[in-house]
Amino acid sequence: MKHDTGGRTGDYLPIEDHGVIGDLHTVALVGVDGTIDWCCLPRFDAPSVFGSLLDAGRGGAFSVRVREVERTKQMYLPDSNVLLTRFLGQRAVAELYDFMVPDHPLYPPSDVRQIIRQVRMVRGSAVVEVSCRPAFDYARAPHEVTVVEGVGAVFSGPAGALVLRSSVPLRAEDGAATATVVLEPGQTLVLAAQWGGEIRPIDAEEASRLLDDTLRYWDGWLRRSRYQGRYREAVERSALVLKLLVHQPTGALVAAPTTSLPESLGGGRNWDYRYTWVRDAAFTLYALMRLGFTEEAAAFTDWLHRRCVEAPPDTGLQVLYGIDGRPDLPETILENLCGYRGSRPVRIGNAASRQLQLDIHGELMDSVYLYNKHGEPISYELWEALSRQLDWLEKHWEEPDDGIWETRGGRRRFTYSALMTWVAFERAMRIARHRGMPAPVERWRDTAAAAYRFVQDRCYAPDLGAYTQYADGSTMDASLLIMPLVKFAGPSDPRFLSTVRRLEGMLVSDSLVHRYEADGTDGLPDREGTFNLCSFWYVEALARAGRVGEARYIFEKMTTHANHLGLYAEEIGAAGEALGNFPQAFTHLALISAATNLDRAVTSHRAASARQCRPA
Numbered sequence: 001m002k003h004d005t006g007g008r009t010g011d012y013l014p015i016e017d018h019g020v021i022g023d024l025h026t027v028a029l030v031g032v033d034g035t036i037d038w039c040c041l042p043r044f045d046a047p048s049v050f051g052s053l054l055d056a057g058r059g060g061a062f063s064v065r066v067r068e069v070e071r072t073k074q075m076y077l078p079d080s081n082v083l084l085t086r087f088l089g090q091r092a093v094a095e096l097y098d099f100m101v102p103d104h105p106l107y108p109p110s111d112v113r114q115i116i117r118q119v120r121m122v123r124g125s126a127v128v129e130v131s132c133r134p135a136f137d138y139a140r141a142p143h144e145v146t147v148v149e150g151v152g153a154v155f156s157g158p159a160g161a162l163v164l165r166s167s168v169p170l171r172a173e174d175g176a177a178t179a180t181v182v183l184e185p186g187q188t189l190v191l192a193a194q195w196g197g198e199i200r201p202i203d204a205e206e207a208s209r210l211l212d213d214t215l216r217y218w219d220g221w222l223r224r225s226r227y228q229g230r231y232r233e234a235v236e237r238s239a240l241v242l243k244l245l246v247h248q249p250t251g252a253l254v255a256a257p258t259t260s261l262p263e264s265l266g267g268g269r270n271w272d273y274r275y276t277w278v279r280d281a282a283f284t285l286y287a288l289m290r291l292g293f294t295e296e297a298a299a300f301t302d303w304l305h306r307r308c309v310e311a312p313p314d315t316g317l318q319v320l321y322g323i324d325g326r327p328d329l330p331e332t333i334l335e336n337l338c339g340y341r342g343s344r345p346v347r348i349g350n351a352a353s354r355q356l357q358l359d360i361h362g363e364l365m366d367s368v369y370l371y372n373k374h375g376e377p378i379s380y381e382l383w384e385a386l387s388r389q390l391d392w393l394e395k396h397w398e399e400p401d402d403g404i405w406e407t408r409g410g411r412r413r414f415t416y417s418a419l420m421t422w423v424a425f426e427r428a429m430r431i432a433r434h435r436g437m438p439a440p441v442e443r444w445r446d447t448a449a450a451a452y453r454f455v456q457d458r459c460y461a462p463d464l465g466a467y468t469q470y471a472d473g474s475t476m477d478a479s480l481l482i483m484p485l486v487k488f489a490g491p492s493d494p495r496f497l498s499t500v501r502r503l504e505g506m507l508v509s510d511s512l513v514h515r516y517e518a519d520g521t522d523g524l525p526d527r528e529g530t531f532n533l534c535s536f537w538y539v540e541a542l543a544r545a546g547r548v549g550e551a552r553y554i555f556e557k558m559t560t561h562a563n564h565l566g567l568y569a570e571e572i573g574a575a576g577e578a579l580g581n582f583p584q585a586f587t588h589l590a591l592i593s594a595a596t597n598l599d600r601a602v603t604s605h606r607a608a609s610a611r612q613c614r615p616a
Contacts, residue, residue, distance in 0.1 A: 011056060012053070012056055012340060012341050013031045013032065013033065013035075013037070014577060014578065015261055015340070015569055015577070015578040015579070015582050016563035016564075016567075016569065016577065016578035016582075017031055017032045017563070017564075018030060018031050018032070018037075018038075018563070018567075018582065019032075019074050019076070019083040019085075019098075019565050019567070020081075020083075020241070020244060020257070020567065020582075020583055021081055021082070021083050021098050021099050021100050021115070021244075022081060022100050022102075022244040022257075023100035023101055023102045023103070023113060023114075024102045024103065024243070024244070024246055024247065024248035025042060025043050025044070025103075025113055025247065025248065025249070026039065026040055026041060026042065026043050026044050026046070026100075026113060026257070027039070027044070027100075027244055027245075027257045028050070028098075028100065028115055029053060029257075029258070029582070030074075030083055030085065030098050032072050032073075032074050032085065032564075033063070033065070033072060034063060034064040034065055034066075034072070034085050034087070034096050035052070035061050035062070035063040035064075036050050036061060036062040036063070036098075036115065037050060037051070037052040037053040037056075037059070037061050038050060038051060038052075038053040038054075038257075038258060039062075039115070040257075040274070041113055041160075041162070041195040042111075042113045042160075042195045042196065043113075043247065043323065044247060044254050044257055044274045044323060045254075045274045045275060045322060045323055047136065047137040047138050047140075047159070048060070048135070048137075048138050048139075049134045049135070049136060049162060049195075050062055050134060050135070051135055051138060051139060051337070052135075053258070053261070053340060054259075054260060054337045054338075054339055054340055054346050055139060055336075055337040055338050055339070055346075057338075058135060058139045058336070058337070059135055059139050059337065060133055060134045060135025060136075060139060061131070061133060062115075062117075062131070062132045062133070062134075062193060063129075063130070063131045063132075064096055064117055064119060064128065064129075064130055064191070065128070065129045066087035066089070066092070066094045066119075066126050066127070066128050066129075067126055067127040067128075067129065068089050068091065068092070068126060068127075069087040069088055069089040069092070069094075069126075070088060070089050070090065071088050072085055072086060072087055072088065073085070073086045073088065073564075074086070074564060074565060075565070076237075076240075076565060077097075077215060079218060079219045079222045079236070080099075080214070080215050080218035080219065080222075080240075081099070081218055081240050081243075081244055082097060082098070082099040082211065082214055082215060082218070083097070083098045083099065083565075084096070084097055084098075085098065087126075089124075089126065091124045091125075091126070092121065092123060092124030092125060092126035093121075093122040093123040093124065094119055094120065094121050094122060094126055094128065094183065095119070095120045095122055096117060096118070096119050097116075097117070097118040097119075097120070097211060098115070098116070098117055099115075099116055099210075099211065099214050100113070100114065100115055100116070100214075101114060101116065101210050101213065101214050102214065102217050102218075102248070103248060111196050111197075112194050112195065112196045112197035113194060113195045113196065114192050114193065114194035114195070114197070115192070115193045115194070116190070116191075116192050116207055116210055116211070117190070117191040117192070117193075118188060118189070118190050118191075118204070118207045118208075118211065119183065119188065119189040119190075120186075120187075120188050121183040121184060121185055121186065121187050121188075122185075123185060124185065125182055125183060125184045125185065126182070126183060127180060127181070127182055128179075128180070128181050128182075128183050128189060129178070129179070129180050130166075130168075130170075130177075130178060130179040130180075130181075130189075130191065131176050131177075131178045132153070132155075132164050132176060132177045132178075132191075132193060133175055133176035133177075134155050134157075134162050136155075136157035136158070136159065136160075136162075137157070137158070137159060138334050138336070138337065138346075138348065139336060139337060140334075140336055141157050141158050141159070142157070143155050143156055143157040143175065144156045145172045145175055145176070145177055146172070147170050147171060147172050147177065148199055149169070150169070150201070151165065151166075151199055151200065151201050152164045152165040152166045152170060152177075152192075152199055152202075153166070153170050153172065153177035154199055155177075160195065160196070161195075161196075162193060162194070162195060163193070163194050163195075163196075163197060163198075163199045164177055164191065164192070164193050164194075165190075165191070165192040165193075165194070165199060165200065165201065165202040166179065166190070166191050166192075166202070167188070167189055167190040167191070167201075167202055167203055167204065168181050168189055188204040188207075190202050190203060190204055190206075190207040192207070218240065221243065222236060222239070222240065224291075224292055224293060225239060225291045225292055225293070226291055226292035227239075227290075227291050227292075227595075227596065229595065229596065229599035229600075230595075230599050230602065231555075231559075231595040231598075231599060233566070234559055234562070234566060234591060234595060235291070235591070235592055235595050235596070237565070237566035237567070238287075238566075238588035238589070238591045238592050239287075239288065239291055239293070239588075239592065241567060241583050241585075241588045242284055242287065242288060242585060242588055242589060242592075243288075243293075243296070244257075244583075245257065245284070245583075245585050246296055246299075246300075247323040248299075250299075250303055250323055250324055250325070251296075251298075251299030251300045251301075251302055251303040252276040252281070252300070252303050252321075252323040252324075252325075253276055253280070253281040253284050253285075253296075253300060253585065254273065254274050254275060254276060254323060254585070255273040255274075255275065255276070255277050255280045255320075255581070255584070255585050255586065256273035256274070256570070256580075256581035256582065256583065256584045256585060257273075257274060257581075257583075258273065258274070258581045258582055259271070259272035259273065259274055259346070259347060259348060259581070260272065260339060260340070260343070260345070260346040260347050260581075261340055261343075261569070261579070261580055261581045261582055262339070262340055262341075262343035262579060262580070263528040263529065263570065263571055263579050263580045264343075264527055264528050264529070264579070265341060265343060265573070265579070266341070266342055266343050267343060267527075267528075268343075268344070268345065268524070269524055269528055270339065270340075270343055270344070270345060270346065270347055271347060271350060271352075271581070272331070272347050272348050272349055272350045273350075273581040273584075275320045275321065275322055275323065275329060275350060275353075276303075276320060276321050276322070276323055277319060277320045277360075278304075278307075278317055278318070278319065278320065278321075278360040278363070278364055279319070279357070279359065279360045279363045279364075279404070280585050280586055280589075281300055281304075282360075282363040282364050282366065282367035283363060283367070283585075283586070283589050283590075284300075284585050284589045285297050285300050285301075285367040285370075285371065286366070286367050286370055286589070286593070287588075287589035287590075287592040287593055289367075289370055289371065289374055289375060290592060290593065290596055291592065294371075294374070294375040294376070297367075297371050297375050298371075298375060298376060301368070301371055301375075301378070301382070303325065304364070304368075304382075305379075305381070305382045305385060306325055307321060307325055308382070308385035308386060308388070308389060309381075309385050310325070311385075311388075311389070313388060313392075314392070315392065316356075316358075316361070316389060316392045316393060316396065317360060317361070317364070317389060318353055318354075319352050319353060319355050319356075319357045319360060319406075320350060320352060320353050321353070327353065328353075329349045329350050329353040330349045330351075331347055331348075331349040331350055331351040332347070332348055332349055333345040333346065333347055334346040334347070334348060352402075352406045355401075355402040355406060356399070356401040356402055356411065357401055357402055357403065357404065357406070357417070358393065358396065358397055358399070358401045358414075358417040358420070358421060359401075359403075359404050359414075359416055359417045359419075359420035359421075360420075361389060361390070361393045361420065361421070361424040362419070362420025362421060362422070362423035362424040362427075362486070363420060363423075364386075364389075364424070365386070365390075365423065365424040365425075365427040365428050365431075366423055366424075366427050366486065368382075368386065368427070368431070369427040369428075369430055369431055372431055372434075372435070373434070377435065378431070378435075380437075383431070383435075383437050386428070387428075387439065390424065390425065390428055390444065393421065393424060393425075393447075394425075394443065394444075394447050397417075397418070397421040397447070397451060398413075398454075399411075400412050400413050400414075401413075401414060401417050403416065403417060403470075404416050404417070404479050405479070405515055405516065405522070407522040407524070408522065408524055409522045409524070412469075412470040412471075412473075413458070413470050413471040414469065414470050415455055415459035415467055415468060415469060415470060415471065415477065415480060416469075416477065416479040416480065416482075418451050418454050418455050418459065418471075419451070419455055419480070419482075419483065419486070419488055420486075421447070421448075421451040422448050422451040422452045422455070422488060423486050423488070425444040425445070425447050425448035425451070426448050426487075428444055429441055429444050429445060429448070432444075452488075454471070455467070455488075456495075458471040458472060459471050460495055461473075461474060464502060465498040465499070465501075465502055466498055466499040466502035466503070467480045467483075467495065467496075467499045469516055469517075475516060475517050476502060476503055476506045476507055476516060476517055477515070477516045478503060478507050478513050478514065478515055478516065478531070478534035478537065478538070479515070479516075479534070479537075480499060480503075481500070481503070481513075481534065481537040481538055481540075481541045482537055483496050483499075484496060484541060484544045484545075485537070485540060485541075485544075485593070491541070491544035491545045491546070492545060492546065496545075497545060500541060500542075500545065503538075507534075508538065509530060511535070511538075511553075511554040511557050511558070512530035512535050512558075512561075512572055513530055513531060513534035513535045513537075513538045514528075514530050514531065514534070515528075515531045515534055528571060528579070528580075529571035529572050529573040529574070529579040529580070530571060530572050531570070531571055532558070532561070532568050532569070532570060532571060532572060532584065532586070532587035532590070533570075533586040533587055533590045535554070535558055535572075536555075536558065536587070536590035536591050536593070536594040537590060537594070538554065539551050539554050539555045539558065539594040539598060540590075540593060540594045540597050540598065542554065543594075543597055543598045543601040543602075544597065544601070548598075548601045548602055548605045551598055551601065552598060552602060555594060555595070555598055558591075561576060563578065567582070567583045568582075568583060568584060568587040568588060568591070569581065569582040569583065569584055569587070570582070570584040570586065570587065
């Protein structure tokens with residue numbers, strides 16, 4: 001049966017009403033209603049197969065529904081990325097286990113990517129409805145569906161096939177494979193949607209074995225965490241999210257697994273984040289190393305080494321790359337998709353790959369310094385490649401750039417870029433000193449000093465009492481909360497404390513932090529929500545500055561903005577709704593950093609209070 005993905009209307013779940021599962025190649029978003037409405041196969045940046053998150057009518061979805069339920073609940077099985085959706089009714093309770101099977105060191109890597117869905121009837125009996133309707137190539141390609149009696153169905157498209165194995169009979173219905181069955185107490189329904197591989201039967205025994213293998217994998221991985229602090233649940237969930245965003249075959253880390261989820265509902269701030277930003281990946285590396293996950297750091301360092309070696313000698317690193325390292329990521333608009341709740345345009349690719357963002361060298365050298373110190377000593381070849389990047393930065397750091405926020409309103413001498421230039425050369429000098437690596441240390445020292453003076457002389461406005469977004473300007477920017485985190489300023493430095501007070505008056509709203517003033521100079525229409533990364537940076541800045549009680553209160557409030565599973569998008573809207581791509585690496589890595597530093601600050605604060613109360 002041939003099916004062309006035609007349009008029809010439908011509803012959208014809130015962004016935050018999703019869980020995420022993955023196999024270190026790609027992920028799937030699973031709604032609280034049991035619908036997979038986003039999945040790209042066979043990897044993060046491949047075209048979507050299920051995409052109803054961006055077009056409820058034509059985007060494609062894989063749903064499992066239980067009739068006559070009154071509510072659903074979701075949770076992760078302990079210490080894992082296995083998602084459980086519970087369908088609760090007066091007469092029946094059913095459970096849906098969703099997971100993807102990671103490649104395991106004990107088994108040979110497989111080219112088959114598969115989503116396992118297992119429905120178990122816990123109490124009573126109920127009608128379960130299954131509908132698998134893929135929409136290949138972002139719903140631009142038609143497909144054929146063929147039912148294989150007693151085994152499942154095959155969806156054949158121009159670029160590949162999706163195989164659906166099922167423990168219950170399926171029927172072809174308008175381009176979908178569907179089933180309606182009654183499950184009695186103790187009965188199980190098993191589905192396996194896979195990209196690649198042969199179609200063969202599946203049963204509860206195979207699904208249970210795969211579930212056990214997957215649970216062992218995640219439990220074994222999480223046991224490597226060194227974190228034992230107060231916020232263990234939030235930190236470990238964030239670590240599990242970050243691990244899901246690692247592309248295991250290459251070591252690359254994606255910023256988020258989705259594209260075009262709006263930063264402003266109905267607006268145009270819709271971007272594709274399914275790529276590796278050098279900045280985001282470097283921050284992620286830092287967060288994972290803080291917890292003891294050095295294996296991921298080693299894999300990304302290898303990926304980074306290749307990018308440095310491949311970079312032409314007269315150019316710096318790109319802002320972002322494909323997960324396989326490809327530099328060309330042209331930004332195009334999908335006119336056939338209406339966007340999440342009508343938020344257009346829907347974009348694939350990202351034009352920021354051609355922007356100049358000088359700060360990435362600072363985040364990069366900071367993470368390399370930490371890896372060299374706490375992981376493994378870096379190789380001479382990597383050191384030489386990094387030194388070439390620093391040679392380039394030395395020549396170009398004084399140029400205007402597009403900045404950390406990738407604004408499209410024209411280049412400026414952004415304060416954050418100069419700040420991170422100082423970080424780049426300061427960390428490089430540390431590595432050279434600690435390892436005895438050959439380096440033009442005097443030149444690097446002079447460049448670091450020049451960048452430091454530039455920030456202090458040109459980017460601090462005495463009349464405002466604050467560091468500003470760019471040189472000789474007056475716009476405030478929350479990225480400067482990072483100053484004490486990277487050791488540029490002490491946490492009690494008068495200029496920094498004055499900047500925090502000014503930011504609190506202009507960018508902080510009910511403890512949530514906007515990135516910068518919405519004065520129209522960023523070249524983008526409409527407003528956006530508060531930025532979760534900046535809110536966690538604010539927590540850390542307060543904790544370092546000794547405002548521990550406030551920091552703890554704000555951190556606890558931020559945890560209430562996570563969804564029911566502890567996941568965060570990029571931003572938070574006025575009514576507390578999630579905005580932007582989801583889940584967002586930036587947010588979760590900042591949570592880990594804030595939690596670890598806040599935990600240390602609380603312990604120190606309590607110890608100091610105890611000493612003061614102790615009788616002489």
